[in-house]
Amino acid sequence: MTERIFVVGAGVVGFASGRALLGSGHRVSFVDTRAERCAELTDAGFESSTTLELDNDRTIIALSVPTPSVDAAYDLSYLREAVRTTAEAIKTRGGEHIVVVRSTVAPQTCDEVVAPLLQSILEGSSAKAHVASVPEFLRQATALEDALHPTMTVIGSPLPEVRSRLENVFGSLGGEIRVFEDTASSELVKIAHNCFNAAKISFFNELYVLAASIGLDGDKIANVVVRSAEASTNIDYGTKGGFPFGGNCLPKDLDGLIAFAERQGNAASVLRAVREINNSLAVLQGL
Ligand SMILES: NC(=O)c1ccc[n+]([C@@H]2O[C@H](COP(=O)([O-])OP(=O)(O)OC[C@H]3O[C@@H](n4cnc5c(N)ncnc54)[C@H](O)[C@@H]3O)[C@@H](O)[C@H]2O)c1
Known part of the structure; x- marks a missing residue:
C-alpha cells in the first residue's frame, strides 16, 4: 500500500530515508525549518516546505530532527519543537496519523516526552496521533546507500495496525525487520x-x-x-x-x-x- 509520508527534518537522516521511501513508491514531502535547505530540495525536484501542512487524514510523519548531546545528555529541544508543529498540523487537519520518531533518543522518550506532548496539544480534538519508534541505523558517510539498502530496521509500537503499516513501509526497502510491541525497546536497540x-x-x-x-x-x-x-x-x-x-x-x-x-x-x-x-x-x- 502506498502511504502519504512527511519527513520533518531533512538533513542527513531525513533526506536519505525520505529518498529511499520515495523510491519504494510512497509519496514523500520534506519539511525543514531551514528555508535554504527546502529551496535546495525543491530545486532538485523534491516536494519540500518550511511548514507542515497535512493533505491527507492518514499520514505517516517521520521526525528526523537533531538530538545533540548537551551537558552529556540528549537535548530534546528540536524534537519537542517538531512534535509541537506536528501536533498543531494534526489538530488542524484532523484524522488519524502515525508519528514516527527516527531521531536517536533515550529509552522511554516516546512514552514520556513525545506522546504526552502530542496528546496535550490534541486534547479536545477528535484528531488522533499514534507514536512509534523506528530508529535510523545509517552511517553518515554512506547515508543514501545505507537508507536504500538497510541491513536492519527496528519498529516499536504497542498498536498492531501501526506495526503492520510501518512493516509495509520499511519492509519494502529490504533487510531484516525486528518488531517490538513497545517503543522503549526500539529506542534502546539503537x-x-x-x-x-x-x-x-x-x-x-x-x-x-x-x-x-x-x-x-x-x-x-x-x-x-x-x-x-x-x-x-x-x-x-x-x-x-x-x-x-x-x-x-x-x-x-x-x-x-x-x-x-x-x-x-x-x-x-x-x-x-x-x-x-x-x-x-x-x-x-x-x-
Ligand atoms: N547523521 C547520522 O549518521 C545519523 C545516523 C543515525 C541516526 N542519526 C540521528 O538522526 C537524527 C537526525 O540527525 P541528522 O544527522 O540527520 O541531523 P541533521 O542536522 O543533518 O539534520 C536535521 C535537520 O532537521 C532540521 N530541523 C531542526 N529542527 C526542526 C524542526 N523543528 N522542524 C523541521 N526541521 C527541523 C534541521 O534544519 C536539519 O536540516 C539525530 O537524532 C541523530 O542522532 C544520525
Whole structure:
C-alpha cells in the first residue's frame, strides 16, 4: 500500500530515508525549518516546505530532527519543537496519523516526552496521533546507500495496525525487520547498537596502548583476536543477560591482564570495568 509520508527534518537522516521511501513508491514531502535547505530540495525536484501542512487524514510523519548531546545528555529541544508543529498540523487537519520518531533518543522518550506532548496539544480534538519508534541505523558517510539498502530496521509500537503499516513501509526497502510491541525497546536497540560499537573501539584502543607500551603492534594483535575470540565468531555468545562469567579462564586471565597493564602504568579502565560489572553481578546472584 502506498502511504502519504512527511519527513520533518531533512538533513542527513531525513533526506536519505525520505529518498529511499520515495523510491519504494510512497509519496514523500520534506519539511525543514531551514528555508535554504527546502529551496535546495525543491530545486532538485523534491516536494519540500518550511511548514507542515497535512493533505491527507492518514499520514505517516517521520521526525528526523537533531538530538545533540548537551551537558552529556540528549537535548530534546528540536524534537519537542517538531512534535509541537506536528501536533498543531494534526489538530488542524484532523484524522488519524502515525508519528514516527527516527531521531536517536533515550529509552522511554516516546512514552514520556513525545506522546504526552502530542496528546496535550490534541486534547479536545477528535484528531488522533499514534507514536512509534523506528530508529535510523545509517552511517553518515554512506547515508543514501545505507537508507536504500538497510541491513536492519527496528519498529516499536504497542498498536498492531501501526506495526503492520510501518512493516509495509520499511519492509519494502529490504533487510531484516525486528518488531517490538513497545517503543522503549526500539529506542534502546539503537543507542545500544552505537554503544556496542563504541565499547569495541575502546577495548581495542586500550589493548593498542598496552601493546605499544611493550613495543608490540596492537593492530596486528587485534586483527587476530577479533577472529579468534568466541565473542566475535559466535554472534550470540555473551548476549544472554544476567549471568556473570566464571570458569577457569575468563576471571583468571582478566586479573592477569589487569595486573600486567598496571605494571606498565596502564589504567586498564575497560578491563577493570569488565571485572567490576562481573563481580557485582555475581554478588547479586549470590555466587
Ligand atoms: N547523521 C547520522 O549518521 C545519523 C545516523 C543515525 C541516526 N542519526 C540521528 O538522526 C537524527 C537526525 O540527525 P541528522 O544527522 O540527520 O541531523 P541533521 O542536522 O543533518 O539534520 C536535521 C535537520 O532537521 C532540521 N530541523 C531542526 N529542527 C526542526 C524542526 N523543528 N522542524 C523541521 N526541521 C527541523 C534541521 O534544519 C536539519 O536540516 C539525530 O537524532 C541523530 O542522532 C544520525
